[in-house]
Amino acid sequence: MIDGTQFRRTMGHFVTGVAVATSRLPDGTPIGLTCNSLASVSLDPPLVLFCVDHAATSRMAFLEAGHFALSLLAREDVEVSDRFARTVPELRFEGLAVRTEATGAPILDDALAWLDCTLWKTVEAGDHTVIIGKVETAGFREDGDPLLYFRGRYGTVAP
Numbered sequence: 549m550i551d552g553t554q555f556r557r558t559m560g561h562f563v564t565g566v567a568v569a570t571s572r573l574p575d576g577t578p579i580g581l582t583c584n585s586l587a588s589v590s591l592d593p594p595l596v597l598f599c600v601d602h603a604a605t606s607r608m609a610f611l612e613a614g615h616f617a618l619s620l621l622a623r624e625d626v627e628v629s630d631r632f633a634r635t636v637p638e639l640r641f642e643g644l645a646v647r648t649e650a651t652g653a654p655i656l657d658d659a660l661a662w663l664d665c666t667l668w669k670t671v672e673a674g675d676h677t678v679i680i681g682k683v684e685t686a687g688f689r690e691d692g693d694p695l696l697y698f699r700g701r702y703g704t705v706a707p
C-alpha cells in the first residue's frame with residue numbers, strides 16, 4: 549500500500565484553489581476551516597462537495613447545521629487561509645467582514661467567489677467525510693486573481 553506521505557506529495561501536484569468552508573454552531577457562533585478538497589459535482593441539481601477530516605473539530609458542526617458556505621479565496625488572502633487552517637477556532641473570524649445570503653452560513657465579504665449551500669448528503673470515506681451541498685445561491689467578483697495551492701505552497705495565476 550502506498551505510504552501516506554507519498555500520496556499527499558503526489559496529490560500536491562494537482563493544483564487547486566483555496567476556500568474557507570463555514571457554518572454555525574447551534575448557538576449561532578460561526579465556524580470555519582480552510583479547504584482545498586472542493587469540487588463541483590452536478591449541474592442539475594447544482595451540487596458541490598468538500599471533504600472534512602474526521603479529526604477536524606468543526607466536522608460535527610457542518611453535519612448538524614444542515615447548511616454551509618464556501619468562500620473562494622483571492623491571492624491576497626494567504627493570511628485568511630493560514631488563520632482558518634492554524635489558529636484556534638475562536639479567533640478565526642476576528643476582524644473579518646462577513647455577511648449572510650440564503651442559508652445563514654457566514655460568507656467572507658472579500659471572497660473571489662462564494663457558494664451558499666444546504667446540506668444534501670454526506671458520505672463517509674476513509675478518514676474524511678464527504679460533504680455534498682445543494683447550491684442555493686452563489687456569486688463572484690468581476691476582478692481579482694485566485695489563491696492557488698501547489699506542492700504545499702501558495703501561488704496565484706494572473707490571466
Ligand SMILES: Cc1cc2nc3c(=O)[nH]c(=O)nc-3n(C[C@H](O)[C@H](O)[C@H](O)COP(=O)(O)O)c2cc1C
Binds near residue numbers: 582586601634
Ligand atoms: C491549503 C489547505 C487546504 C486544506 N484542505 C482541507 C480539506 O479539504 N479538508 C480538511 O478537513 N482540512 C483541510 N485543511 C486543514 C484544515 O484547514 C485544518 O486542519 C483546520 O485547522 C481544521 O479546523 P478545525 O479542526 O477547527 O475544524 C487544509 C489546510 C490548508 C492549509
